[in-house]
Amino acid sequence: MSEQAPQELPEPGPPAAPQSRVLAAVAAGGALGALARYGALVLWPGGGGFPWTVFVVNVSGCALIGALMVLTVERGRVTHPLVRPFLGVGVLGGFTTFSTYAAGVSDLLVRQEVLTAMAYAAVTAAAALGAVWAAAVATRAWLDRSASGEGRAA
Amino acid sequence: MNWLLVAIGGAVGAPLRYLTDRAVQAHQGPGVPYVFPWGTFAANTAGSLLLGLLTGAAVSSPAHALLATGLCGALTTYSTFSYETLRLAETGRTFLAGANVLASLLAGLGAVFLGAELTGGFGG
Incomplete structure (x- = not known):
């Protein structure tokens, strides 16, 4: 968290826009x-x-939210109060799905494809977490590099 | 036609998830640190239960587009779930991060099975 942000950082709470x-x-x-x-x-x-x-839908959505949350909440690079509700909660939340994932696992279990069910459950969780982590780390590194390139202390 | 129904379901499901998250956070009281992501957990479990109910009831294709693909799909989320898990892990709450993944999966699976059983089972 930067101590010398040019504007107030959006808090990870209710965005400052009318409900x-x-x-x-x-x-x-x-x-x-x-x-x-x-x-x-x-x-x-x-x-x-x-x-x-x-x-692929879930893992790509997780990568995108990793970048988005660093740009908005963490670093305050994007400060418009509707960006996170629209892109994060709306587009990426609507794009990715937990219910279809859970139903997919149970469907495989019902069809006795137990190994595929377990692999789908575990590989999705691992890839999704890996994607959100990698995207967040890459976005932070990119912001740090471009900030030091501008001669600013990040 | 199904495209429109999916869009309508998504336009209802996403705000429902947002309001669920807000309500759960407000329930924890002001000043209480929001540690475990109960809001997303609640939305994901509720959406999985509804999807199970729809699966068991073997609803028509338009109803499936509106309620299953649109509403349940947007009411539940993988992106926020994994970001919140990452935040737990990055702030040293590794146990809670693992618990979130395991509890969400087990609750979602249980909710799908329960819902499907209630309305006629997976064969239905």
């Missing part, structure tokens, strides 16, 4: 994110076995 506008931004983002996920499933429906499409 109605925040809800509208979350709803619009949720619609777009859900549509993008649906589009991916229409393009790549898959056919039993490991649910690759939902896996």
